[in-house]
Amino acid sequence: MLADGARAQEIRGRVTDAEGRAVEPATVAVFRGDRQLAADVTDTAGRFRLSAPDGPYTLRVRHVAYRPLDTLISVRGRSGDELSLVMAEASVGLGEVTVQAERIVREADRFVVHVGDAPAMAGRDGAELLRTAPGVWVTDDGVSVNGAAGARVYVDDRELRLSGRALTAYLRTLRAADVARVEVLPQADASYGADVRGGVVRIVLRRRRERGMDANVSVETDFGRQYGGVRPSASVRVHAGRWTWHASAAGDHLYKGIGQLSAQRFYVNDAAGSFASQSVTDGRRRNVTGRVGAIFDANPRTSIGAEAELSRGRETEPSEVETVISQHGRLQSISGHYDREETDRLAAAAVNVTHRTDTIGSRLKLVADYTDRSLGGETDERSTAGWMNRDFTASRYRVLAIDASALRVLRSGMRLSAGAKYTRNRMRDSVRREGPASDPGFLTDYTEQIAAGYASVALELGRLSLTAGLRAEWTHTAGREGMRRAYADLFENATATYAFDPMRLFMLVAQYARNVERPNFRYLNPRRVRSSDFAYIEGNPALRPTYIRRLSLTAVWHYRYTLTVGGNLHRDLVREEAHTDASAPEVRIVRPENHDRENHWFVALSAPLRPVRGWELNANLVGVRQDLRATSSDPWATHWLGFARLTLGVTLPRDAYAELTYNASSRLHSANTGVEPRHTFDVVLKKQFADHRLTVTLGVSNLFDRGVTYFSHTDRFNERTSISGGSAGRRLTVGLHYVLRSGKSVKSRTVERASSDDTRRMDRVKNEK
Template sequence: MKSTSFLLFFFAASFSGIAQKPAGMTVYSGHITDEPGKRIEYATIVLLKDDIQKAGVTTNDEGDFKLEVENGTYTVVTQCLGYDPVRKTIRLPLSHPDTISLKQSSYALKEVVVQAKNIERKADRFILSVSPSSGKDGTELLSQAPGVWLTDENISINGAQGTKVFVDNREIKLTGEELLSYLRSMKSEEIKRIEVIPIAGAEYEASSRGGIISITLRQRQYNGVQGNIMMGTALSSSLNRYLPSATLNARMGKWTVNAAASGSFTPKNNSEMTSSREYTNDSDRFSSLSEFDTRSNYGTGRISSIFEIDTLNSIGAEIEYIGQVSKSSSYSETELTKQGFLLNSTGDYYQKDDYNTLSATANYLHKLDNKGSVLKLITDYANKKSTGKNNYYTMQKEWNKDSTYRSNSDATYQIVTSDISLKKYLKKGMSLNTGLKYTYTFMDDNACYEGLSENQQWNVNPGYGYALEYKENIFGAYASFSADVNRWSFIAGVRGEYTRTSNKSDHIDRDYFDLFPNLNITYAFNNLKTWMLVGQYARNIERPAFYTLNPNRLQTSDYSYNIGNPYLKPTYINRFSATIVYNYRYTLTIGGSLHHDLIREFCKQDATDPDISYITYENHNIENHWFVAANIPLQPTPWLDLTANFVGVKQDIRMTEEAAFAHHYLAFANVNTSFRLPEDITLEVQYNGTSRLYSGNSEIASRHIFSLSARKKFAGNRFLLTASVNNIFNRYNNFVSHIDAYTTRSHYESGSLGRTFKVSLTWNFNSGKKIKKKTVERSSDSERNRLNEK
């Protein structure tokens, strides 16, 4: 830490000496108001010289602006929707901030002739400033953000897995349709800005490998109540799912109260998998059919409260509860021919799993100045209890043999975190961000397997049972320094994490210390920053999710099962990229993600019965992804938006140190087209395509999905009706697994993956003046994600 502090001091001292404005440059700043003197946010102000735009910006939510240009005489053009444009001539430099007053217009403002950017590129992120008058919802705004991919089930940056979504510094742990519905309920009037961070900095967890999408809401100043209620459903011939949710935000004097509840109720979810094998010898044959009926109920509730002690200090607390019950039954039929002898078998399986998670958060925030400097203290606790009951019955017809066995499992997970951070804005566009964090994790997981003997007695099978007691302590510290110097922008940081793990059941203890450096550099080729070059590097870690460590054996058919691996090691990732940015939003990126000990699913033969295969998790020695990504947003007409994202990947895999590299070429595409029709109707067509994918000794066939959705706003935007059909052409998944004795080919059809019709209705309500919405920050969201079920 002493060496890190010295480096940061050296950077600060160096930049303080060079951050002077070049000769002939000046800062033109001020604010824009209406005639009564009220500040106007998101007004456009540009500087022209000989009718050529030299600089442009939009005012912030306080109506302030700041531009850096050369000294000289300029024409200032200021305009905002609903106001008459103002043109005037000034000579720079000015001795004081300028004030520009706009007069409210009696007619609608026509097409803007000169434009200021609403997308800004910083060293490590894109910042999309949202106009409150755009009339778009959260997903429409995200689809315009550079590099953001939206599918019917996921949100990512350039297709990378593990992207996290934050709203007002709180991670949104919803996934799939629930997350998309939540974002659709948000309106442009609520959203201040959207930040897209492809490579997370040192202030984020070292496990933030997929980047960050951060949404900041507007600060409203008056008491009142605001919220929304949503009811949605997803239907197909084999799926019935209902998705209710509600939020309530209230401000009363110095108190802010937020509450939210959501659920996912699935009374019907049928799926089917067919499998066949190709043996190395031509005499053996294998085919199986498995039918699944999975029903689940999921619910979450959250309430938080914030008290503003004064203008500089506030405290907050939040309690959240999550519960899920899942019941799954399956039936399988298998035909196996061994050396000319036919074996027919059937299996009935029943599984019930439920878990309950209770978490609590408390924080204290102290503002140090009006620049955004803040001191934060956050503590967080999460407790999850999980139980499972499984029953298995198999019958082998030729031998008239049957077997019955059962298993019972229970697990307790606990996560405690404590976090202190300081962000200090310095002079001349510099800032320093430092913090300390401690995380304690405990897992106690047990399972007992019993078989029914011929005399109808239950006997314990010690080979299948297990007891896993796992502890993890992580001590983290980070520091990052940022500066803007003329056309250059820098962020350099490092995060250090000391980790101690103890697996008492398997006598596995690990102690290790890691440094996770992060560097972001941006250079603008012109003053308007319409052409920019961005370089980024970060080192990340991916710790095993708890379900991958769990050696619980889950039977999927007579000849296949899934099982975890308690010996997994964490994955280390070195990520780097170079991006060319044109006109703030067109991007072309080349880079690489180099993985060491990457955790992958792997297909193996059972040691006791070679005809049985199973899926487990292993560490690949090396897996490197070299990629090129393009983001192309187009708006050929005011009523049509088209955003196309393409990624090409060269995948190099070496499973063990002794193995040779295997090379594959992958392609991904995501295209969204939005049509804004009369009567506040939006029609959206979406395409998502992936080439054949490779993982371990398994493959996933290529898949191309087309979806169509329509959204209608009515009653003054208080109601939003959404209807969609996902996977119009009903494309399913196909898998291939290769082991020495045979190759298995499987076709999987699921109600949630096939053609699905979805409808939702959202009611947004607001009483009194718009509220000032604040949320409680928490520090352990990335660790809590490891609790998620697969």
């Protein structure tokens, strides 16, 4: 932050330890008295860069593993010179941390995980990397932050328009060696879409600034008594002149996924009889993804980026179901065979132009991206009850987004930003059935257009930082059978941060935002999917958008210890409810419905601890009070929820590393369905060879082979369903990861590329039992 009219000088330097190793991420700040004028964080090479007017100042450097460093400098005539700063290791406590270990710090509105070259990061994929971030949970259902599901994931400012298993599979194609840092925003600002429900996770890739090449080759295999898969991947980044090129390819081949499902019903009327069902599924999956892109630096201030992506996948899921029903003294046994096949093809392209209008952060940006995704499926259903059906499905989703924005940074430290965005979503879904004449199939066709304008302001008032933004959105949806909706809305957000000391070692952060979540296209699809003779899943085209008010207060100590209390207040939240079919009372149907109110009051603790030399314990704990009512006339129901992830990493001699992770969740509730408590342990051992270029990994996931149990309640019966084996069971993992680098040293840098923050409503309902 510079005084108006002062002549700016650039201050550059490098921070190392006594042995010449880079210190990162260290906070470097320029002070005049107690007033902070500028600040930066060192990169993986230990370098920093900031601007200040002429004059004498105090340069302060802070890092959790080193003693504080303060030095007097004079900026006059120094522009272009590089300072060399050496930090001494702390004698106790934090000084026992190796410089290369990853660092987790909390900034005003986000967590930042600096990846670095720590042994803990060696060989990790993107999904494993996100699990190290505070408050982030990654499952086959998607990504959540502080217990709020539906987080958006960006890679270099390009949104991954995927969810569920498709998103997890994509993240596994990324390698930690390609990542500079991970940023976790529990609350999105006005520049993101108003429908960002569960926060934002930004993965910033490394970029070479000197001529040279980075390449990574990996292969992992999972195997177990009922599970087997192979995941190869490779990536390369090359910088030459003004060009930076990148390409990657990855595969996911599941050749064995045998899972068992057991369902039992307990009738409200004990005389109604008994019901038990057993099924065995052997899922197979093949998926290949490729990406290629380039960034051209037209001049020091203007860059043009483009990226293209292609992926193809095929998944089969044959299952055999045996159901035994006893009613009124009559025993009936029914066998069913369900053979499902689904194909998935995605093509995406993105382009952006970024022009930096000054040297202190102002810029203009134009981004456009297009995604075309097609899914096809065939389902064969046969039962000894006497029926046989075949479904042929075809879906196509096309999303076009164009975003223009401007950011103006004033010398006083004030930041003004504004932008406009247009998004067009098109969904077409058809089902053709060969079976009973009374069930002919259907066709749905939706087009949604969203026009948005947004503006925000940020300013520094001494130790108080304020940010406020407003986003206006106009939405128009049209579809078959006369469906037409049009509405406009305003979405506000604000953040206030107060630092109790000049180096911001202790801060309080207050945040508020209003968001909307539009129903997923798959939820709007009325298609009914059969998972057995007595269980269906179907959509609901009458769903309304969900409106959410989010508020929180976070205490931050030493950049990395955080305690957050807050609430997410929902109106018309979409939940999956279980019903019985009026014409067939033994049939259970799961259908999404709007709930009148649902409030989540939470407390979240993030604490990276270092009890002894070479040991690091990252603790993420979340507790939630869930208050809900289905309709305005219903009484409030309250549930207490808890989530925990504890990761203990131990650095061993001879470039070896061990990690133990404990994941826990309490009983989870969603309308009249839910998930029983689950506790799992994962163990990983790593050894590096060939001057840290080769990493060998051996791990066990779900060490004690804990399955998953679901429950649902209807007026007629309660049902419990347990799933074991397959992806829910114990798995062994063996991995090899090789890194090749050539050329000069690598410097991390945020790359502004394609950005998109709109709906990710492309995934179908998976066939869940």
